[in-house]
Every structure is written in structure tokens, then in C-alpha cells.
Amino acid sequence: MTAEIKPADSSFTPEWFSVSSDTMKRLLKTCARLVATVGLMVAGGCGQGLIANDHTTLVANEDSAAFLDRISSQTHVSENDAMRGLIMLLDGSDRLETFRQRVDELKSRDIVSLNWNVDAARPVTRGRLAYMIYQAARLPGGVMLTLTGPSERYCLRELQYRGLMGEGAAFTPVTGLEFVGVLSAADTYMRTGEVPDKAGEPMN
Amino acid sequence: MRHAIELVVVGILTVAVAQAADDPAEPQSAANSSRAASTKTNSNAAGADAQPAPAVEGLPPASGATPLTATVVSVEGPASYIVTTEEAGEWQPLKTGDELSELTVIRTGLGAKVVLELSDRGEITIRNATKVGIASFRQDAGRQVTTRLGLKYGSIHAEVDSTQGPNDFKVRTPVATLSVGGTGGGIGFSYRGLGLSGSHGSWQVTTPSGNTNVGAGQSTDENATPSGNLANAARNPRMGDPFGGLTQEEIDNLLLNGGGRGIFGFVGNGYANTMLFMPGMYTNYSPPSGGSSGDNGDGGNGGGDGDGGDDGGEIVNPPGNGERVIFNDFVSPGEGQ
Numbered sequence: 001m002t003a004e005i006k007p008a009d010s011s012f013t014p015e016w017f018s019v020s021s022d023t024m025k026r027l028l029k030t031c032a033r034l035v036a037t038v039g040l041m042v043a044g045g046c047g048q049g050l051i052a053n054d055h056t057t058l059v060a061n062e063d064s065a066a067f068l069d070r071i072s073s074q075t076h077v078s079e080n081d082a083m084r085g086l087i088m089l090l091d092g093s094d095r096l097e098t099f100r101q102r103v104d105e106l107k108s109r110d111i112v113s114l115n116w117n118v119d120a121a122r123p124v125t126r127g128r129l130a131y132m133i134y135q136a137a138r139l140p141g142g143v144m145l146t147l148t149g150p151s152e153r154y155c156l157r158e159l160q161y162r163g164l165m166g167e168g169a170a171f172t173p174v175t176g177l178e179f180v181g182v183l184s185a186a187d188t189y190m191r192t193g194e195v196p197d198k199a200g201e202p203m204n
Numbered sequence: 205m206r207h208a209i210e211l212v213v214v215g216i217l218t219v220a221v222a223q224a225a226d227d228p229a230e231p232q233s234a235a236n237s238s239r240a241a242s243t244k245t246n247s248n249a250a251g252a253d254a255q256p257a258p259a260v261e262g263l264p265p266a267s268g269a270t271p272l273t274a275t276v277v278s279v280e281g282p283a284s285y286i287v288t289t290e291e292a293g294e295w296q297p298l299k300t301g302d303e304l305s306e307l308t309v310i311r312t313g314l315g316a317k318v319v320l321e322l323s324d325r326g327e328i329t330i331r332n333a334t335k336v337g338i339a340s341f342r343q344d345a346g347r348q349v350t351t352r353l354g355l356k357y358g359s360i361h362a363e364v365d366s367t368q369g370p371n372d373f374k375v376r377t378p379v380a381t382l383s384v385g386g387t388g389g390g391i392g393f394s395y396r397g398l399g400l401s402g403s404h405g406s407w408q409v410t411t412p413s414g415n416t417n418v419g420a421g422q423s424t425d426e427n428a429t430p431s432g433n434l435a436n437a438a439r440n441p442r443m444g445d446p447f448g449g450l451t452q453e454e455i456d457n458l459l460l461n462g463g464g465r466g467i468f469g470f471v472g473n474g475y476a477n478t479m480l481f482m483p484g485m486y487t488n489y490s491p492p493s494g495g496s497s498g499d500n501g502d503g504g505n506g507g508g509d510g511d512g513g514d515d516g517g518e519i520v521n522p523p524g525n526g527e528r529v530i531f532n533d534f535v536s537p538g539e540g541q
Contacts, residue, residue, distance in 0.1 A: 063282040064313030066295065068333050072357050088314055166396050180357055181394035184333035187314045198399025199390035199423060200331050200359025 049116040054100035056080055056120035064088045068183070074176035076123035082174070085183050086111055086132050089190070111135045113150075127152030127170025129179070130159045133186050137164075163195045163203065268345035273303040274320045274328075274338060281316030281332065285309060288337075309337040312358070325349045325371055326364040326388075334358025339376075348372055359392030364405075379426040380411040389418070398426035 058080060059070070067088060071077060077085075083102040087094040090109070096102050099120035106112040111132050134141070134155035139162070144154045152170050159165040164185045166178065174182075189195050194202040276298060283298040288307045298310065298318060310330060312318055318330040322341065330336055340352035347369035353360070355377045364373045364384050374383045377393040387405015392398070400409060400418055407418040413427040422431035 063284075064333075065282045065284050065311045065316065066313075068313060069311050069335060072335070092315065175395060177357060178395035180333055181396060183314065184331075184358065184394070187332055191315060196359070196392075197401065197423070198392050198394065198396050198425065199401035200361070200392035200399070201390040201401045 048114060049118060051100055051103055051118050052122075053080075053120035054098060054103070056099045057097055058084055058094075060097075063093065067094075068180050071176045072180045076173045077176055077179045078120060079118055079122055079124045079128075080120035082124035082129060082132070082179065083112070085179065086136055089183055089187055090136055106132070109135075123173035124179075125152070125170060126165065126168050126172050126174055127156050129174050129182060130156035130165055130170070133159060133164065133182060137186050137190050163197070164189065269342045269350070270344075271306055271342045272323045272349065273305050274308075274322050274341060276300055276302040276304065277319040277321050277327070279316075279318050282313035283316050283318050283330075284311055304338060306338055306341050309335065311335040322351060322364075323349065324365070324368045325351070326362065326373075328353070328363075329361040331359045331361070334360060336360055343369075346370075352376065355391060355393050357393055359390060359394075359399075361388070361390045361403075363388040377426075380409055380428075383408045383410070387420075398424075400424050 059066075062070075062084075067081075067084065071081060071085070074081075080099045080102065083099070083106055084094045084096075086106060087096065087102060090111075094102070096105060099118075103112060103118055107114060112118070113131065116128070131150055131152045134145075134150055139158060141150070141154070141158055142161075145151075145158060148154070156165065156170045159182075160167065165182055185196055192202070197203045277300065279298050279300050284295040285298050285302070285304060286293045286295045286309050287305065288309060295311075304310070304320065310318060310320075312330055312332055312334045314332055316330075316332045320328045320330065322328060323343075328336075335356040335358060337354040337356070338352075339354050340350055343349045348371065349369065350372045351374070353362075353375045355375055360375070362373070362375065362384070364371050364387055371384075374381055375391050376382075377391070377398055379393070380398050382391060382400055384405065384407050387402065387407060389400060389402040389405075389407055391400050398411075400407060401423040402418045402420050404420045406420075409416050409418060409424055409428055411426055411428045416424050416428040416430065418424050418431065423434055424431060425434065
């Protein structure tokens with residue numbers, strides 16, 4: 001008795017493996033589009049965030065005392081106001097006119113991340129404020145900040161640890177009074193190297 | 205004849221008593237002009253003109269009380285003031301040598317510091333990013349000087365000197381009233397709440413949570429937390445917070461929408477030893493009305509976060525008889541009422 005061995009039928013393919021040529025073509029086209037999109041994004045700079053309401057202006061010739069007074073009674077702080085506050089923290093005054101100018105200025109100083117999508121009318125979050133304060137004050141970070149670089153989450157953690165910011169999650173908006181308090185504490189730290197306590201006295 | 209003489213004597217005495225009991229308040233127009241002029245007069249009124257104080261709007265006539273002015277000793281950085289009694293009041297840059305009367309509000313910007321001399325009764329240092337008002341500053345016939353300050357936000361350092369005479373010195377914040385006899389210390393109010401740090405002498409703090417006395421080297425917060433408890437909390441490392449530093453709103457959101465995850469916390473602060481926390485366990489501060497986006501409490505310590513309210517500046521302790529709380533009426537120009 002001999003075993004009959006027959007060559008495999010070259011035309012045979014399992015049903016689940018059978019792919020029509022049209023489907024294959026569509027699949028290849030999709031992959032090609034995906035690769036092209038990613039390539040364009042990389043080439044064009046996918047890290048460049050969008051700027052919304054870039055021509056929004058603020059009160060002109062406002063010194064920091066008037067600015068903080070105005071902000072203190074607001075329930076939220078817009079990103080436009082927040083960036084004005086950071087510029088005042090760094091330079092003492094803000095002579096820039098539009099939101100785009102402030103964004104560009106702070107990006108050039110690494111205060112605002114290049115990847116951020118910013119909107120002049122949107123409330124600034126605690127994480128974003130912490131990031132900007134961390135960069136502006138040139139704070140030394142911990143292990144995670146050293147390994148991964150600044151991020152909203154860990155910058156917030158660092159500022160909370162140092163007593164510059166209070167409790168709360170990174171995604172929550174900042175109130176006006178909180179913004180004034182954080183800016184004040186950061187200002188004192190940048191000038192004296194010490195973080196003030198709740199009474200405004202240097203912490204021992 | 206004898207009866208007639210007695211009647212005349214009684215009549216004379218009656219007239220004399222009636223004159224002594226007359227109200228010393230001057231007409232309103234005279235009060236306005238004297239108030240406007242007081243911003244530029246010499247602040248050292250102690251022992252000088254003993255004219256009765258004019259009636260100030262909102263305050264009862266103060267018999268024998270002389271309004272004083274605070275002198276600006278030094279100004280650093282951006283600082284301005286406004287006299288709220290003037291109808292067309294505008295913020296003016298603050299300069300060294302300015303004389304500030306009652307119902308004047310001072311605000312400072314970043315990098316600023318202002319030193320005010322309170323006649324011969326002490327000194328106030330207004331730090332950066334601060335808004336404070338002089339609600340009352342006057343001396344009575346007995347040489348006691350009554351000072352009422354309203355701290356809207358920021359911090360000041362007060363040095364009160366009682367060697368020249370008695371002082372009734374109080375500072376009001378949106379959450380507490382602090383009073384002192386003859387002492388010094390730092391007072392701050394921000395989104396994190398009240399902070400009082402005594403440098404010497406003693407302070408009395410009145411809050412909705414209770415009263416406490418703060419001595420030299422001690423501190424307290426808006427909950428009148430004893431200084432020792434605050435020191436313990438500061439000593440223990442804050443490895444974390446129950447609920448990961450979430451606010452009460454976020455905890456509630458997790459409870460409602462997060463599958464109940466808001467229930468569990470973790471051991472992290474100096475107080476907690478249990479592994480199971482209930483929401484609100486460590487939230488012991490609620491912001492005054494108007495601070496809808498303010499954060500509540502923190503991880504079990506006496507301090508708390510909170511929005512100090514809107515521009516109305518809710519004062520927890522109602523003003524005493526005749527005392528005017530300046531920030532309840534103060535509105536910045538342009539904001540409207």
C-alpha cells in the first residue's frame with residue numbers, strides 16, 4: 001500500500017486568507033496616505049501648536065498693580081492674561097499688543113511650549129501655569145523633570161512641593177486670586193531665592 | 205427772693221449741661237472739605253489740633269476723635285492709591301511723602317514694596333501684589349489711636365508701637381479679623397487662605413472656626429489652627445495627599461462619574477494613618493460666596509485654598525458698631541456697580 005501524495009493545489013487558498021485585488025489596492029492606498037501624512041507632519045513641524053484668537057488685545061499701558069487688581073476678582077484667567085502676567089513677571093511690564101506677539105515672545109524664551117495649542121480666550125489651566133512659572137523661575141527639578149524634561153504634570157508637582165502653588169489637578173482652571181498669589185510667590189522667589197509662607201514672611 | 209435765685213441757678217446749670225451734650229458733628233459740606241484737605245496735611249496730629257473729628261460717611265460722629273494720616277516713607281516698584289471718598293476718584297501713582305487719609309486704598313504690583321508710617325504708632329510694610337485699604341485711622345481724646353485696615357489680597361507686615369499711647373489696631377481679611385495691642389507680625393491673605401506670623405508681642409485672631417492667640421514666633425491660619433499643629437504639618441514630608449491633591453469638586457466628580465474611585469486615598473500627610481478616606485474628610489475650608497471656581501481645602505492641614513470672593517470682598521465678621529468695612533463698598537473705576 002502506498003501513500004498517495006498529491007501536490008498542493010496552487011489555486012487553493014483558505015477562505016479567510018483570500019483577499020481580492022481591489023481590497024489590497026485600497027489597503028495599500030490607505031497606507032500610502034498615512035505615510036505621506038506623517039511625513040508631511042514631520043517635515044512641516046508637527047510640534048508647532050495652533051494659535052487661536054491671535055489678534056486679541058488687552059488693556060493698553062496697564063502696570064502690574066492694575067493688572068493684578070483686575071485679575072484678582074475674575075473667576076478664570078484667560079491664556080492671554082496669563083501670558084501678560086508672565087511677561088510682567090520677567091520684564092516688569094508688557095508692551096506687546098496682541099496675543100500672538102505674547103505667544104511668540106514666550107516661545108522664544110522657552111516659557112511656552114512649542115507644542116501647545118493656545119487660545120487667547122480659553123482659561124489657563126493649573127498645569128500650564130505651573131509649566132510657565134517653572135520655566136520662568138528656572139527652578140531645579142526632581143528626578144522626573146530631569147529625566148523627561150518639563151511637563152505640565154510634573155511642573156505642577158514641583159511647584160506644589162515648593163509651596164508656590166496650592167493643591168489641585170493640572171487640568172483645572174486657575175482662579176484670578178490664585179493667579180495673583182502664584183505670581184506673587186514666584187516674584188518673591190525670583191528676587192530673593194525664598195518662597196514666602198502664607199503670611200508673606202520668608203519660609204525658614 | 206431766695207426761690208428766684210434758686211430757679212436762676214438751676215436754669216443756668218441746665219443750659220450748661222445741654223451745651224455740653226450737644227452733638228459736635230459739623231455739617232456735611234464742611235466735613236467733605238476737611239476730608240479733602242486732610243490728604244495733604246501733616247500726619248502728626250497727636251497732641252496738635254484737638255478739633256473734633258468731622259462726621260465721616262458711614263461712621264457715627266466720633267466725639268473728640270481726630271482723623272490722622274499715614275505718611276508714605278518709601279515706595280519701590282509699581283504702586284498706586286485711590287481715595288474712595290472722592291466722586292471722580294482715580295488711581296494715582298504712590299510717591300514718597302504722600303499723606304494718606306482714611307478710606308484710601310493702596311495696591312502694589314510685582315516687585316513692589318511700600319512702607320507707611322502710622323503717625324507715631326508704628327509702621328506698615330505693604331509687600332508685592334497686595335491690595336489694602338485704610339478704613340479708619342484716628343485718635344481719640346484719650347490718645348488711643350484706632351486703626352482699621354482691610355486686606356483684600358497679598359501680605360503686609362505690621363509693627364505696632366504702643367510706647368507713645370494705646371492702640372486699637374485691627375486688620376480685616378475676607379476670612380478673619382486680627383487685632384493687636386502692641387506687637388508686630390506678618391499678615392497675608394491669598395487663594396491659600398489666611399496666614400499670620402507673629403514676630404513679637406501677641407495677636408488675637410477671630411475666625412468663623414474660632415479664636416486663637418498668636419505669640420512671637422507662632423503662626424496660624426484662617427481656621428485658627430494652633431501654631432503647634434501647623435508646625436507639625438510643615439515638618440512632616442508631604443509625600444502625597446489624600447485623593448492626589450484633588451479638590452472637593454473633583455472628588456465629588458470621581459464619586460459620581462468615576463466608578464467610586466473618589467473614596468480611596470493613600471497615606472501621605474502627617475495626619476493620615478488609615479487607608480480609607482471619605483470625601484470631605486480633609487476639606488475644612490469653603491471659599492466665601494462668589495468664588496465659584498476656588499479650590500477647597502488641602503490634605504488635612506489647617507491651611508486651605510479658596511477664592512477670596514469677588515470684588516465685594518465678603519467679610520466674615522460683621523463690622524462692629526460704627527466701623528466701616530471698606531471693601532464692601534469699594535469698586536474699582538471702570539468696573540461699575
